[in-house]
Amino acid sequence: MQYFKTALAAAAATAILAGAALAQGKPQEIKIGIATFLSGPASVFGVPAKAAAEMIAEDLNKKGGIGGVPVKLSFIDEGAGGEALVSNYRRIVQDDKVDATFAAISSGSCNQLVPVAEDLKVMNFMWDCGAASILEVKKYRYNFRTQANGTPEMLAVLIYLLKTKPDFKTIAVVNQDYAWGRESWEIFSTALKAMKPDVQVVAELFPKFGAPDYSTEVSRLLALRPDVVLTTAWGGDLDTLVRQAGQRGLLQQSTFVLGIGESSIQRLGKDLPEGLIVGARGDHWFLHPEKKNDPAFKAFNEAFKAKTGAWPIYPVYHMAQAFKALQTAYDKAIKANGGNWPTREQVVDATAGTEFATGFGRPVTLRPEDNQGLEAQLVGVTKSFPGYDFKLLDNMMIFDPRVITNPAGVRSVEWLKTLKPEFAKMDVPTFKQ
Amino acid sequence: MTRRIKPITTAAVIFFLVSAVAPLFVSSWATLFALILAKGIVVLGIVLLLQAGQVSFGHAMFFAIGAYTSAFWGKYIGGGDILLYLVLGGISSTVFGLIVGLFVVRYREIFFGMLNLAFSMVLWSLLEKMFPYTNGADGIRVARPGLLGFVFTPETFQYVILYVSLLIAAAAFYGVQRYLESPLGHMLRAIKSNETRLEYLGMSARRVLLIGYVISAFLGGIGGTLVAIIQQIATPEFGFWTKSGEFVFIAILGGGAHAFGAFAGAAMFEWVRFYAAAHLADSWQLILGVVLIVIILYAPNGLIGLRQRYRQSGKRGR
């Protein structure tokens, strides 16, 4: 019983402190709670993103913080499981009183946390999760997505495929069996049916998330000989699939499309052959053709490489975007408030409709109708270049988000069904590496 | 026996009072305590089976059934009410408990545990794989229900669900204790101590165990329903074997000999996980594992046993 007494005492103390903190004015710090994967398979995204967040915050504070106020980060682990995630999220919002949260990576986590954020009236940036449906079914006030969603991401990859390999007749899909794997295929296949109805889908494989072995799937695809194999898998699953397929010649037999493969390129190293189509969930590439000579961009990439041993991948840039969005929103809110420190609600008001320069790619706009971010998409094809022990992207196309994102208020799938074959003939700038 | 129960009952009353009062001071504790109570209800079912010497390594299936009953209702029928969810979760888990129970009560010990595990893994794979219906690994959202027609703001709701959980937990605790003291409860214990004698007395051990099993399935379903409402989601993870392991873990942690062990264990478990996850995000499992080993090796009767051991050694010293 002893610890209950202690707990009661702690409770009383917290209540007093909370009362004292109500005094207005410029706060001592802006507290940001970040939900990211620190354990489980998705920590391949979460851990680099955490490193990026720490780097960015340190840099930001060195420059005086946001509106002269330093930021302070706290992290919660998405990998700890639903219960721990929600209770920890509530803890940082209700007890630690964070000013904004960035949550989360997995669409499953977003599905859980978005309504909680709305309930608790705390501004939340969905900084990495991609399920389009979250913002399509309901209009939120406190939740924003500071990047694109699955629809433009998959559509960009599909249009790239249609432009570079217009004559394919058969396609197979191997996706992880969870919301992203299923939803990305629904987007891709719906759009494919609308724009190129003569293509035949020869196999739809959804191996279990985290499956250690794809040998049987590879055998089946080797026997089926599809012209194109699509996968939107990531992390260890994608690595395993690509290596098992490569070892047995499947990568050479069919054209592989790695929907979000940008994050695996460095790890796969020499095991990744040339000629694979790779998407990046946004215009994210550490040698972004429009940015690669920008000193700030180069400095960031090199600092990140020095800190973690690898070049940044898309979740790192997504994390940076969330920070930029927050910074822009605060600056806007301070200005609107006549230079005084804004209330939380004023910051939320200012966030809607914000356009912010990411510094690491093209600017992103938070569409005011549904708080969905409009983010450009980069797709390329793998190619060897001297000086790198992994493949780089070549023949990159950067897609305009306003063209390939479904309009606000129209559900993705409904919109995709209305696309015509001419849609794929849009003009897109191509960049050599 | 009865004399020994009394201080524990006092501890239980204090525990329930603290659960009622402490969250009024720290609002995030409302959810934490609600979770502790809900899980405690599930673990009560494990403790019940432990009386018969049986360990179910698949009890998460009833937990998942309770949770998914609410989720399906919300997804396909819509609307919903805490009370309705609880009734439905209770019914579905009882029905499933009866069906599965009819098979598993024929076996004992490791075979009992194994068959439970097998059933729960089938359920888990179905929840994972039937994507069009269950949304696969991502689970189904459970919209915040009302209670008896009242709709609550999120702030009020966390207290509503806390007190609902508290009420049910207290009732379940009382009910299980009464049950264990009843003739049926004594027969359940006899399965562990001497099943053959039970049969000689003309009792069907299978029937006695089946009744215990169905009650524990019911408790699992109620706990699962509550957790789904608290978390606002039901995922296949609810039925995975590690979840079943966790429930047994909590029962042993608290002490399997007494109904209060369920709540003592749940409080300790969630507390460690909550604060370890907050401060040592990447080693909460490690900490829990070490705690469990220490308990098993040095305090085999669990947390509630610690007190007894302390008292006994004190007496001997005198």
Added chain:
Amino acid sequence: MNSTLAILAVLDGISYAALVFLVSVGLSLIFGVLRVVNVAHGSLYAFGAYLAATFSIKVAPLSPWLTYPALLAASVVIGVVCGGFIERFLLRPLYGRDDVLQLLITFAAFMIMDNLQRLIWGVQPIFAAEPLKLLPNVTVFGVNYTSYQVILLPGVALMTLFGLRYFLRHTLAGAVIMAVTEDREASTSIGIDARRVYFVTFIIGASLAALGGALASPTTSLVPGMGADMIVLSFAVAATAGLGQIEGTALTALMIGLTRAFVIYLQPEFEVLVPYLLMVLVLLVRPYGLFGATQVRKI
């Protein structure tokens, strides 16, 4: 489905079954002798895989062929160090106590090892395919297979199966283990040190789990959480076969491997369900498993 595809499915099934067998047989052996379900078995598998990858990455620059002994070395190290530790310091104090405590303490070991694995090897997927790349591919009906998967793995599994059979039936140490399994009291009374037998058996079982992991490591990405899936799969195989049944485990692993492969060709949606559904069906009819003898343990 035509006969070509059927043959492909059989090949896939066999290579999958080989790995599953190695892990399950260790679990089964430990249960047969110690009567303990080792929940940490999946973690030993994962540790074996990670250590094997670490070793192979270290020795590959010297000569890629050294990766084979590295795999073996890793599994022995894990088996002796981790397996030995678990038996000696966690299980031994609990012999004669409630079965559930023994099971739970291995559950605690599982949680700790799962966490340690993240702390030691991190969360980025690790891949060490050298051993796989050394062996050529074989082509069957125009479909490439790695000979590592369709020849080497089944070969090792068969050798393990016959090795274990020989060891248990035709050597003194094996006879001692069998004696303790049959009747602990009687064998102790004739002077057999049951504790030592438990210790050695646990190490053998743990090494087999680690060997399974080590052999799997060239074919797959090593990621956090790989142990949790393996333990229930291997448990399903061992239980379906009948705990303690070595030949039975081999046949069951083959059965589950083949069914799984055919399901992926015909109805991929049901792949995950296969082993567990088989397990329920078998246990309902034969609670002691397909090959388990009824008198193994009744009440």
